[in-house]
Amino acid sequence: MIRSLTGRIKALSQHLNESSLTQLKLKKLNQIVTEIKVNLEGMVAQIATENLSQEIFEDLPLPEGSAAIRVVDTESSAGGVHPEITLWEHEKCYRTVFERIALGIALTDLSGKYLQVNQSLYDFFGYEAEELLQKRFQELIHPDDLAVSQAQRERMLAGEIPAFTLEKRFICKSDQVKWANVTVSLVRNSANHPSYSIIVIEDISDRKRAEAELRRQAQQQKALNRVIQAIRDSLDLNTIFSTAVSETGKFLQVDQVYLVQYLPDEQLWIHVADYHPNPDAPKIVRQEIPDQENPLAERLKALEIVQINDVFRLKDECNCFLAQPFPGAWLLAPLSVGSVVWGSLILIKIRQTYVWQDFQIELVQAVADQLAIAIQQSLLYEQVQAANLELRNIALLDGLTRIPNRRCFDNTLLQEWNRLLREGQPLSLILCDIDYFKRYNDTYGHPKGDECLQKIAQALLNASRRPADLVARYGGEEFGVILPNTDSVGAIQVAEFIRNTVKQLHIAHPSSNVSDHVTVSLGIASLTPSSSSSPQGLLQIADLALYQAKQKGRDQAYY
Numbered sequence: 001m002i003r004s005l006t007g008r009i010k011a012l013s014q015h016l017n018e019s020s021l022t023q024l025k026l027k028k029l030n031q032i033v034t035e036i037k038v039n040l041e042g043m044v045a046q047i048a049t050e051n052l053s054q055e056i057f058e059d060l061p062l063p064e065g066s067a068a069i070r071v072v073d074t075e076s077s078a079g080g081v082h083p084e085i086t087l088w089e090h091e092k093c094y095r096t097v098f099e100r101i102a103l104g105i106a107l108t109d110l111s112g113k114y115l116q117v118n119q120s121l122y123d124f125f126g127y128e129a130e131e132l133l134q135k136r137f138q139e140l141i142h143p144d145d146l147a148v149s150q151a152q153r154e155r156m157l158a159g160e161i162p163a164f165t166l167e168k169r170f171i172c173k174s175d176q177v178k179w180a181n182v183t184v185s186l187v188r189n190s191a192n193h194p195s196y197s198i199i200v201i202e203d204i205s206d207r208k209r210a211e212a213e214l215r216r217q218a219q220q221q222k223a224l225n226r227v228i229q230a231i232r233d234s235l236d237l238n239t240i241f242s243t244a245v246s247e248t249g250k251f252l253q254v255d256q257v258y259l260v261q262y263l264p265d266e267q268l269w270i271h272v273a274d275y276h277p278n279p280d281a282p283k284i285v286r287q288e289i290p291d292q293e294n295p296l297a298e299r300l301k302a303l304e305i306v307q308i309n310d311v312f313r314l315k316d317e318c319n320c321f322l323a324q325p326f327p328g329a330w331l332l333a334p335l336s337v338g339s340v341v342w343g344s345l346i347l348i349k350i351r352q353t354y355v356w357q358d359f360q361i362e363l364v365q366a367v368a369d370q371l372a373i374a375i376q377q378s379l380l381y382e383q384v385q386a387a388n389l390e391l392r393n394i395a396l397l398d399g400l401t402r403i404p405n406r407r408c409f410d411n412t413l414l415q416e417w418n419r420l421l422r423e424g425q426p427l428s429l430i431l432c433d434i435d436y437f438k439r440y441n442d443t444y445g446h447p448k449g450d451e452c453l454q455k456i457a458q459a460l461l462n463a464s465r466r467p468a469d470l471v472a473r474y475g476g477e478e479f480g481v482i483l484p485n486t487d488s489v490g491a492i493q494v495a496e497f498i499r500n501t502v503k504q505l506h507i508a509h510p511s512s513n514v515s516d517h518v519t520v521s522l523g524i525a526s527l528t529p530s531s532s533s534s535p536q537g538l539l540q541i542a543d544l545a546l547y548q549a550k551q552k553g554r555d556q557a558y559y
Contacts, residue, residue, distance in 0.1 A: 104201035112136035126173030142169035179208040241273035249275040256348040306332040329354035333368035401457035409472035421529040428491035428526040430481040437477035439511035488526035495557035519555035
């Protein structure tokens with residue numbers, strides 16, 4: 001194509017010389033020829049010559065029989081047929097593309113002043129032609145992106161690179177910020193000096209917004225996962241409550257977060273946890289909110305998320321009262337365990353009017369759902385723990401007397417021994433036996449005997465005055481009492497108190513050789529645990545003392 005065009009240009013140049021064309025016209029024509037040869041395959045460069053070409057060709061006396069220069073593409077010809085179009089048709093085609101292409105295109109001089117701009121660029125910046133042409137390209141680049149753009153431009157002017165492409169922001173009309181993919185090419189003249197710049201702008205604002213939204217969603221999901229994990233890290237309700245409100249407040253950047261529990265039997269809502277970075281915010285844990293004649297409560301019980309953009313617009317008496325200490329915008333998310341409302345997570349923005357965004361509502365709902373699951377799991381855990389505790393108690397309790405059994409007695413004795421060994425404190429032990437209990441059973445029968453054992457067990461419990469003391473059924477009609485941090489003097493006092501307490505029950509026992517009422521004999525042992533002694537040794541001392549109490553006539557304590 002270039003060879004064909006060059007030949008035709010030469011013919012035209014000779015004709016122009018013969019016609020005595022002015023030197024100025026000829027100089028301009030040579031400029032056109034050079035640029036067309038260099039940029040024939042570049043659409044924008046071709047358009048850049050339009051003004052000059054019109055100026056030259058509009059009054060040229062063309063050669064006879066030549067209505068126009070014909071541009072021939074010899075490389076694309078086939079079968080000897082050469083598709084040809086006139087230069088003006090070629091320029092007309094490029095002009096149509098230039099104006100209708102969705103890309104913004106501009107030609108600027110080296111100072112950034114606009115020489116030519118297409119409609120898409122006007123649309124991108126939002127300026128009318130007279131407004132945009134008053135500005136330079138650099139003036140519209142976002143300040144944060146200007147340095148990088150300027151550095152690339154200086155490299156291009158220095159000949160290091162022929163062009164560059166950057167994604168950057170522009171300040172458009174009305175201070176609107178738009179993102180664009182910008183390609184800047186430098187056109188040089190025949191002397192290889194910079195002539196002008198070709199700038200192509202692709203609006204990528206929608207893509208950038210989509211990327212920003214994806215990043216925001218990823219960040220929010222990451223933060224949400226952190227909140228959920230923090231909530232799930234504990235099965236203790238108080239820890240769950242405090243973690244939920246603090247993490248939600250930080251996550252959603254709100255001023256206050258409250259957690260309230262609904263108590264249907266009392267017809268009340270009660271605050272159980274709160275979060276507010278401001279130390280002057282009111283403390284309302286355990287504060288009660290009426291359920292009756294409370295429209296917001298009714299909506300929550302219907303498992304509806306409640307949005308209040310300005311609480312001072314509420315009309316009901318209950319919530320108008322609450323609006324005074326808690327002004328601003330409220331967002332209330334119901335918490336349901338199963339299908340029943342358990343309570344509500346309440347977020348507050350302290351602004352006169354604030355519109356809750358859809359993503360905030362979605363995130364609050366997600367947190368509320370996870371919090372409800374955590375509450376349900378905690379409640380189930382508490383039930384399991386209670387059941388396990390009951391099973392342990394059953395395993396460690398005597399089935400008849402409902403006091404600790406021998407297993408519990410042995411475990412406790414070992415634990416207290418080790419503790420007092422470390423502390424160097426005394427430990428005392430009392431073994432107590434009902435006098436002539438076999439005769440009691442023979443006289444009254446086993447049901448009455450069981451009843452007697454139960455009464456004695458309660459009497460021993462009443463006689464042990466400290467929480468650390470342990471009364472247990474040691475076996476048959478025998479009971480044991482462990483007295484931590486108690487010396488022999490204290491143990492003797494306890495033993496005498498037990499003996500007198502049993503006598504005061506006045507349980508008839510005519511078959512006894514000691515009294516006509518039930519009595520007990522007690523053996524006392526006391527020592528400070530050491531590496532040279534053992535719990536079994538203490539038990540043996542107490543058992544020997546009990547034997548001595550029986551040998552000496554029963555109904556007495558022996559140490």
